[in-house]
Structures are given as structure tokens and as C-alpha cells.
Amino acid sequence: MTSHSSKLDLVLLWHMHQPDYRDYKTGEFMLPWVYLHTIKDYTDMAHHLENHPGIRLVVNFVPVLLDQLEDYADQFAGGTIRDPLLRLLSAPDLDHISPNERLLILNSCFLNNHETMLKPYPAYQHLRDLYDHLQKTNDKELMYVSGQYLADLLVWYHLAWMGESVRRENECIVHLMSQEKLFSHGDRILLFNLIGELIQGIIPRYRKLAESGQIELSTTPHYHPLAPLLIDFTSARDSLPETQLPANPVYPGGRNRVAFHLQSAIDSHRQRFGSEPSGVWPAEGAVSEPLLDILAGHGRQWCASGEGVLANSLHKSYPDQPLPARSEYLYRPYRFESGNNSILCFYRDDQLSDLIGFEYSRWFGRDAAENLVQRLEHIRSETNGNPAPVVSIILDGENAWETYPYNGYYFLDDLYEILEKNADIRTTTFHEYIAGLSENNIEITRLPSLTAGSWVYGSFSTWIGDHDKNLAWDLLCAAKQSYDLVMQGSRLTDEEKLAAGQQLASCESSDWFWWFGDYNSPHSVESFDLAFRKNLANLYRLLNIPVPVTILEPISYGSASTGKGGAMRHAS
The missing domain is CATH 3.20.110.20 (7-stranded beta/alpha barrel)
Known part of the structure; x- marks a missing residue:
């Protein structure tokens, strides 16, 4: 050589x-992934950079993630928690919560990679064994588990999602992990308060790394949004000429929408990072x-x-x-x-x-x-x-x-x-x-000419081209046509127009389309399908238009036999 x-x-x-998990109608978070990834991943990634000042790299923050991080920080500062799982972590008496709240804890608190985040912890594994035993005996038995079981499960779920850097350095976490069980309300409040501190510190930590010149922040x-598709559905045929397109030939006003998302990101970046x-x-x-x-x-x-x-x-x-x-x-x-x-x-x-x-x-x-x-x-x-x-x-x-x-x-x-x-x-x-x-x-x-595509397979097949994805695009196109008609009139106040515009922007996220299709698990597809349709329904409500019946039916169901889906994909 x-x-x-x-x-x-x-x-x-x-x-x-992370996509926007907020229900714009209630202000509640529908899924907890923003705060869980904050305490586990955004904290650890900042820690490694702080420990290795000679490393230079780029960190790309999507503004809608930063919006949600600030939303959580405000919740902790104001004392009103709008995330159901976080709220239950700090609830004083778990023996007297509603059946739906019990189900939320039981259905949520084993959602992680069991090989790396459950099996290494015998006390957490024991909680899972008890759950499996009761489920096999009779599903209804699960409604009789004690408040102490629910308390221990909530604590272990959050301990498993805690960043390794925090686990090694924070006395509260070391104490809780060595205690293993019988966590009191006071224990849960200590954990709850730490989560608040980690969330409130995350944007300042990355801003400091950027100000020192160690990292470049991009947006x-x-x-x-999957911008090329908003601009022109036919761009999907650049890499795959046989792609089936949605019934609507084009997303209404897509180029202007992309310019809006971009300018909004630039403004967000300037406000947050100077x-x-x-x-x-x-x-x-x-x-x-x-x-x-x-x-x-x-x-x-x-x-x-x-x-x-x-x-x-x-x-x-x-x-x-x-x-x-x-x-x-x-x-x-x-x-x-x-x-x-x-x-x-x-x-x-x-x-x-x-x-x-x-x-x-x-x-x-x-x-x-x-x-x-x-x-x-x-x-x-x-x-x-x-x-x-x-x-x-x-x-x-x-x-x-x-x-x-x-x-x-x-x-x-x-x-x-x-x-x-x-x-x-x-x-x-x-x-x-x-x-x-x-x-x-x-x-x-x-480069004389560019073939449209993404990092996944060099195409847009993850977001368009099959029945479920195209149906989702058709539902979004119909909602955008209604939005445009209402915006041309003067029926809404400026405040109402702003709320409808924000809700539309959330509906335009690429994440909804990522999850539709039979290569993802039914549980994941169901939660994202419901969130997407809730967003569309709320957009119609904000426009003061009846919600179409087409939005009430699930778009996609996923497949139990798949092993290819999830939050990450191979490039080829």
C-alpha cells in the first residue's frame, strides 16, 4: 500500500x-420516549464528550425534540406533570390508582431490551417472572397486584432506562439499585427529582459543548418531514420507477411547507443556541x-x-x-x-x-x-x-x-x-x-445531477409505496386541503390559526409513515397509528370541521412474525 x-x-x-408525542388536545404526552431517551442516551452522549475534550463531532438536534425537552423542563419547574407514567412514578398511593393507570404501568414498564436492560438486574427480572406467572394463571389476576409491586416496577423501569454515566456517579441511583425492592414514596420522589434535573440540564450541556468549539450543532x-415527498411524490420513482404513489398526485403546497419547517428550525436553533x-x-x-x-x-x-x-x-x-x-x-x-x-x-x-x-x-x-x-x-x-x-x-x-x-x-x-x-x-x-x-x-x-433518495436503501420505500403508507398520505392530503380552505377564510382567530398550523406540522412528520407496514410489530404500529390519527382528528377539530369517519379506522396493523422493523434500519 x-x-x-x-x-x-x-x-x-x-x-x-423523537417525534412529537404530545396530544395537542389535552397537552398530555401519549408516549414516554422523549424523557426516557434523555435520562439514558442524551445524558450519556454528553458525558462522553465532556470526558474526552479532544474529540470533535456533530450533534444534530431535531427542533421538535428540543420543544419537548423544554416542555418537560417546564413541567418539572411548574409542578404539573403531563406525562402519565412520570405522574405515576411520583403518585403518593399506588394502591388506589384507577384500573387504567394500573394497566399503563403493567403494559409500559417492561418495554425495553430485556437482554441488556432487564436480565442483568435480578430484582427487575423477579418482577417480570411474577408478571409472567400471573398472566399465565389469569390475565385478570394482574389487576390485584399490590401498590408495592407497582412501585418497585416503576422504580426498576426507570433505573433500567438510566444512563450508565448517571448509574456510576449518582449516589441516589447507587442507593436505589443496591436497595433492590420495597421502594417507598420517598425513594420514588428522589428518582423523580433526579429525572427532572437531568432533563433541565440537557440543552445547557450541549450548548456549552458547542460554545467551547468541541461540537458543531446542526438541525x-x-x-x-420527509421533505422530498412533501415537495413531490413522484420523487419516489427516481430510485424505484415502479413505486405505487398515493391517490393524490401531489401534497398540497408541499414546497412552501418544507420552507416553513426549515425556517422554523433555523429560528429555533438561533433562539436556543445563539x-x-x-x-x-x-x-x-x-x-x-x-x-x-x-x-x-x-x-x-x-x-x-x-x-x-x-x-x-x-x-x-x-x-x-x-x-x-x-x-x-x-x-x-x-x-x-x-x-x-x-x-x-x-x-x-x-x-x-x-x-x-x-x-x-x-x-x-x-x-x-x-x-x-x-x-x-x-x-x-x-x-x-x-x-x-x-x-x-x-x-x-x-x-x-x-x-x-x-x-x-x-x-x-x-x-x-x-x-x-x-x-x-x-x-x-x-x-x-x-x-x-x-x-x-x-x-x-x-455533482451534475442528484437522484432523490434517503439513507435507507437509497430510496423512499420506507415511507411511501405500499397500501398502508399511501393511505396515510391520502388522509394527510385530505386534511391539508381542508386546512388550506379554512386558512383562506377568516373564520379562525390568529391564535386558532397558529394552533392549527402547529398541529398540521406535527402530522407532517416522517415518523408516522416509518411505522406503517407489515414489517413492524403490532404493538409499535398500533401506538403510532393511533397517535397519527389522533393528530389528524385534532387538526380537524382545530379547524372546526367534523372529523371524517376514515380517520376512526386503523391504517395499519403490523405483523407478529416480522424481525425486520423497529426504530432502526440497515442502510442496504
């Missing part, structure tokens, strides 16, 4: 996102030429997508030429020009990103970290002709760790430590990398 004199730049981007259009984001990770890395035109028109410096999108785009740009080796085309940014504007697009290394997401959880942490760095060193040796090689590793910053022992603590700690000491690999951010290109007058490759 040829020797290489320059360093290999590595940009790690951790994407932090996503506000409510995480500056505008230089870059955007579009929801699901989903890009198209019209979307890049909007991003460039709004003055964004960079965006990123998946490796499959780049391969498809190179085939489209140079149809008569075979695709060269990955090392020759993947590890560089590409300039996309639109009128007088241009934007740089980076493409994730799908193989390395998927190793972190799916494979390394089965390895010893140190072995996995060393293997990743060895792979990076191999890439460095293969990119000898590239004056500024850059590897982009981009993935979910929260869901992967549930499958790792100790929430990925050893893998991340070892990876950051090895990278800090490595003389040939430089961790950096997209913004810093681009500044280096400019300083060194390095020419950036122009």
Missing part, C-alpha cells in the same frame, strides 16, 4: 430525534434536487445523505461510466449548484455506520473500537489520491445503545480515547472541514 502523508478527517454525526426541518446552524441533516437523509435548492436558498452551507443516494446520483450523472471503487468517490463532499446558490453534500459511509448501529453491540467494547479505527486507517491508505479525504459516519444517537451492554459505555469511551491519541485520524466537524478546504484552495467535485 502507498504511504499517505495527510491525516484522514472523520466526521461523526449523532442524530438526536433538521422542524417537525422532521447562532444559526451552518448545516442540515434532512429527515432520514432524504434529499432531492428541489430540496437542495431550498436548503441552498436559505443559506445553508452543507447537508448530508446516504451512500446509496450518491451511487445512484453518479450513475445518473455519468450513465456511460461504471462506478469506480468506493474509496475513489465516497470520501469527499460534492457541490450541488442551483441558480446562484450552491450547497455541499456529504454522504455517510453506510458500512461503518451500520457496524455501530447493529454489529458492534455484540463485541467487547475495546475490540469494537479498535476494529472501527483499523477500518478508518485502511480507508486512509486507500484514499491516497484524494487531497482531503473525509469519512462521514452518521447515525441515530439514541436507539443503538439499547442493544449494547452498559448502554455502549465501554465502546464509546474506548473509541473516543483511541481517536484522541491517533496521529493519522483527525475528528472534526463539517463546518471545520469546509473551512479547511477553503483555506487550502482544494477544489470540490461538482
Whole structure:
């Protein structure tokens, strides 16, 4: 192999996102995933960065996640908790709660990865064994479990969801874990208050990391819409020409909606972090030429997508030429020009990103970290002709760790430590990398044309094309047509229009469409199906229009036999 004199730049981007779980009618949170991922993942990810100041990387916060984090912080500050599970954690007397509240605890408090988050804790496993025994005897017996059982179950569920950094350093958590059972109301209040402190501290911790220059904070259009599909459903046929499209040929006013989500995200970022984001990770890395035109028109410096999108785009740009080796085309940014504007697009290394997401959880942490760095060193040796090689590793910053022992603590700690000491690999951010290109007058490759697609399979098949997904789009299109008609009139006050606009934005999230289809479990599909239809129904109510009967029927049911679904996907 040829020797290489320059360093290999590595940009790690951790994407932090949860869809909007709030019921806009009641203000209640329908699902607890925002606060659970906060105490487990957002705290741990900040901790590792604080412990390894030599690491540079990008953290992408979706504004609707930040909205919900602030909502929880306000709940703790104001004393009125609007999350049913959190409320029950602090309830004084669990012997006298309603049957529905009992069911909520029993149905919620085993929802985690049992291999890594339940079986390691004998006291928690014992609670599960009792549950299984009663369920086999007679489902109705579960309604007679004591308040003490429910108290212990609530405490253990939250202990299992606690970040490893907190578990190691917080005296309250150490005490509760060693106590194991018979938790009092006072014990539960200590845990409840700690959860509040962790949530209230999370945005300031990341803001401090950004202000120190250690991390770059990027954003996503506000409510995480699948932007290319909002703009044009036919973009799905760029990568899969036979895709079945919804009955509606186009989402009404989609381009304006995407511009709204983007500008709202830029405003949110400025208010929370004191500056505008230089870059955007579009929801699901989903890009198209019209979307890049909007991003460039709004003055964004960079965006990123998946490796499959780049391969498809190179085939489209140079149809008569075979695709060269990955090392020759993947590890560089590409300039996309639109009128007088241009934007740089980076493409994730799908193989390395998927190793972190799916494979390394089965390895010893140190072995996995060393293997990743060895792979990076191999890439460095293969990119000898590239004056500024850059590897982009981009993935979910929260869901992967549930499958790792100790929430990925050893893998991340070892990876950051090895990278800090490595003389040939430089961790950096997209913004810093681009500044280096400019300083060194390095020419950036122009991409003549772009094939629309996402980081998943290089296509949009996860969000459109089958019966259930297309039905959801048709229901959303009908709601948007009603919204447009009402907005043209003067029946609503400005305050009512604002509320309806916010509810519409939540309905436009890509997450609803992710879960529809028979490759996800019935339980997951049911909860997201219900949340989506609740959002649509509430939009009609806010518009003072009767709710169509079509929204009362489930859209999708999922499949019990599937093993492919869940909150994460392989890229190919």
C-alpha cells in the first residue's frame, strides 16, 4: 500500500430525534420516549464528550425534540406533570390508582431490551417472572397486584432506562439499585427529582459543548418531514420507477411547507443556541434536487445523505461510466449548484455506520473500537489520491445503545480515547472541514445531477409505496386541503390559526409513515397509528370541521412474525 502523508478527517454525526408525542388536545404526552431517551442516551452522549475534550463531532438536534425537552423542563419547574407514567412514578398511593393507570404501568414498564436492560438486574427480572406467572394463571389476576409491586416496577423501569454515566456517579441511583425492592414514596420522589434535573440540564450541556468549539450543532426541518415527498411524490420513482404513489398526485403546497419547517428550525436553533446552524441533516437523509435548492436558498452551507443516494446520483450523472471503487468517490463532499446558490453534500459511509448501529453491540467494547479505527486507517491508505479525504459516519444517537451492554459505555469511551491519541485520524466537524478546504484552495467535485433518495436503501420505500403508507398520505392530503380552505377564510382567530398550523406540522412528520407496514410489530404500529390519527382528528377539530369517519379506522396493523422493523434500519 502507498504511504499517505495527510491525516484522514472523520466526521461523526449523532442524530438526536423523537417525534412529537404530545396530544395537542389535552397537552398530555401519549408516549414516554422523549424523557426516557434523555435520562439514558442524551445524558450519556454528553458525558462522553465532556470526558474526552479532544474529540470533535456533530450533534444534530431535531427542533421538535428540543420543544419537548423544554416542555418537560417546564413541567418539572411548574409542578404539573403531563406525562402519565412520570405522574405515576411520583403518585403518593399506588394502591388506589384507577384500573387504567394500573394497566399503563403493567403494559409500559417492561418495554425495553430485556437482554441488556432487564436480565442483568435480578430484582427487575423477579418482577417480570411474577408478571409472567400471573398472566399465565389469569390475565385478570394482574389487576390485584399490590401498590408495592407497582412501585418497585416503576422504580426498576426507570433505573433500567438510566444512563450508565448517571448509574456510576449518582449516589441516589447507587442507593436505589443496591436497595433492590420495597421502594417507598420517598425513594420514588428522589428518582423523580433526579429525572427532572437531568432533563433541565440537557440543552445547557450541549450548548456549552458547542460554545467551547468541541461540537458543531446542526438541525433538521422542524417537525422532521420527509421533505422530498412533501415537495413531490413522484420523487419516489427516481430510485424505484415502479413505486405505487398515493391517490393524490401531489401534497398540497408541499414546497412552501418544507420552507416553513426549515425556517422554523433555523429560528429555533438561533433562539436556543445563539447562532444559526451552518448545516442540515434532512429527515432520514432524504434529499432531492428541489430540496437542495431550498436548503441552498436559505443559506445553508452543507447537508448530508446516504451512500446509496450518491451511487445512484453518479450513475445518473455519468450513465456511460461504471462506478469506480468506493474509496475513489465516497470520501469527499460534492457541490450541488442551483441558480446562484450552491450547497455541499456529504454522504455517510453506510458500512461503518451500520457496524455501530447493529454489529458492534455484540463485541467487547475495546475490540469494537479498535476494529472501527483499523477500518478508518485502511480507508486512509486507500484514499491516497484524494487531497482531503473525509469519512462521514452518521447515525441515530439514541436507539443503538439499547442493544449494547452498559448502554455502549465501554465502546464509546474506548473509541473516543483511541481517536484522541491517533496521529493519522483527525475528528472534526463539517463546518471545520469546509473551512479547511477553503483555506487550502482544494477544489470540490461538482455533482451534475442528484437522484432523490434517503439513507435507507437509497430510496423512499420506507415511507411511501405500499397500501398502508399511501393511505396515510391520502388522509394527510385530505386534511391539508381542508386546512388550506379554512386558512383562506377568516373564520379562525390568529391564535386558532397558529394552533392549527402547529398541529398540521406535527402530522407532517416522517415518523408516522416509518411505522406503517407489515414489517413492524403490532404493538409499535398500533401506538403510532393511533397517535397519527389522533393528530389528524385534532387538526380537524382545530379547524372546526367534523372529523371524517376514515380517520376512526386503523391504517395499519403490523405483523407478529416480522424481525425486520423497529426504530432502526440497515442502510442496504
